[in-house]
Amino acid sequence: MSEDAAAAPEPTVVADGITEIARAVWVIPDRRVPLVPNIGVIAGNDTVLVVDTAMGPANGRRVLNTAKEKAQGRPLQLTITHFHPEHGFGAQAFRNEATIVYNRAQRDELHDKGAGYVELFRTFGPAVAAALEGVELVDPDEVYDGETTELDLGGRTVQLRTWGVAHTRSDQVVYLPEERILFAGDLVEERIFPIYPYFPPDDADVDGHRWIDVLRRLEELEPAVVVPGHGAVGDVRLIVAAREFHELLRDETLRLAAEGVDVEQVVARLEPEFLARHPDWEQPEWIGFGIRSFYARSQD
Ligand SMILES: [Zn+2]
Numbered sequence: 555m556s557e558d559a560a561a562a563p564e565p566t567v568v569a570d571g572i573t574e575i576a577r578a579v580w581v582i583p584d585r586r587v588p589l590v591p592n593i594g595v596i597a598g599n600d601t602v603l604v605v606d607t608a609m610g611p612a613n614g615r616r617v618l619n620t621a622k623e624k625a626q627g628r629p630l631q632l633t634i635t636h637f638h639p640e641h642g643f644g645a646q647a648f649r650n651e652a653t654i655v656y657n658r659a660q661r662d663e664l665h666d667k668g669a670g671y672v673e674l675f676r677t678f679g680p681a682v683a684a685a686l687e688g689v690e691l692v693d694p695d696e697v698y699d700g701e702t703t704e705l706d707l708g709g710r711t712v713q714l715r716t717w718g719v720a721h722t723r724s725d726q727v728v729y730l731p732e733e734r735i736l737f738a739g740d741l742v743e744e745r746i747f748p749i750y751p752y753f754p755p756d757d758a759d760v761d762g763h764r765w766i767d768v769l770r771r772l773e774e775l776e777p778a779v780v781v782p783g784h785g786a787v788g789d790v791r792l793i794v795a796a797r798e799f800h801e802l803l804r805d806e807t808l809r810l811a812a813e814g815v816d817v818e819q820v821v822a823r824l825e826p827e828f829l830a831r832h833p834d835w836e837q838p839e840w841i842g843f844g845i846r847s848f849y850a851r852s853q854d
Contacts, residue, residue: 563588598709
């Protein structure tokens with residue numbers, strides 16, 4: 555990881571910033587703090603759905619308390635966009651407080667990798683380690699199979715949709731078909747280079763090829779509002795920008811790999827080019843992770 559990550563600031567959710575982006579749909583913004591995600595609270599007449607918890611028990615409690623304020627006694631449901639710690643490792647605060655729903659592959663991926671990711675994230679500096687103090691990984695109360703399930707919140711239907719491997723093995727988006735609002739998780743970021751969690755041998759599941767396919771599916775939904783995993787809320791142009799980045803990264807990496815250029819040389823040559831294309835995007839360390847991921851797959 556980068557030196558930036560090693561000196562990561564406190565990954566704390568600040569619920570005061572909660573913003574209503576549509577009627578009874580709120581986002582607790584990430585304030586562009588690394589390892590804090592955008593969090594969704596979606597209210598129906600009967601139940602209230604929370605999307606992601608941020609990392610660690612204290613953040614989970616902050617999100618829970620905010621959701622309870624919005625719910626005003628209505629029961630809560632919780633879903634997580636993917637198993638990564640900064641998105642879901644506050645879920646323990648919701649145990650016995652909400653019905654927790656994941657797709658089956660996400661539950662399995664959490665079982666396979668969750669403990670290892672806690673150890674990995676603890677190396678990211680004292681602020682991150684402190685946030686993870688006392689973390690417990692909790693199972694969902696319900697899982698669904700296949701590409702989609704619908705939650706009826708009462709007067710409002712929400713779709714949970716997954717297309718398998720992309721940023722992780724089991725990314726899930728939350729889609730409100732009537733308002734065409736998409737909570738994209740880390741499939742889409744705003745002004746942040748796409749996050750390739752390519753950490754072989756522990757985790758090499760990220761698949762840029764399939765990620766591009768998934769982004770096309772998300773574009774086909776024609777969302778009016780896109781809530782990225784990190785960064786400011788935007789529209790479908792966030793998805794297009796991400797897809798175009800991945801496609802060019804793929805094409806350039808595969809071209810140089812086919813010429814027999816060594817992977818470290820590919821990184822050294824391409825990183826400055828992509829930085830120059832996106833001078834205002836953050837977390838440039840992920841460019842190299844993305845190149846290494848595409849390169850490794852080209853050698854299979
Ligand atoms: Zn992630």
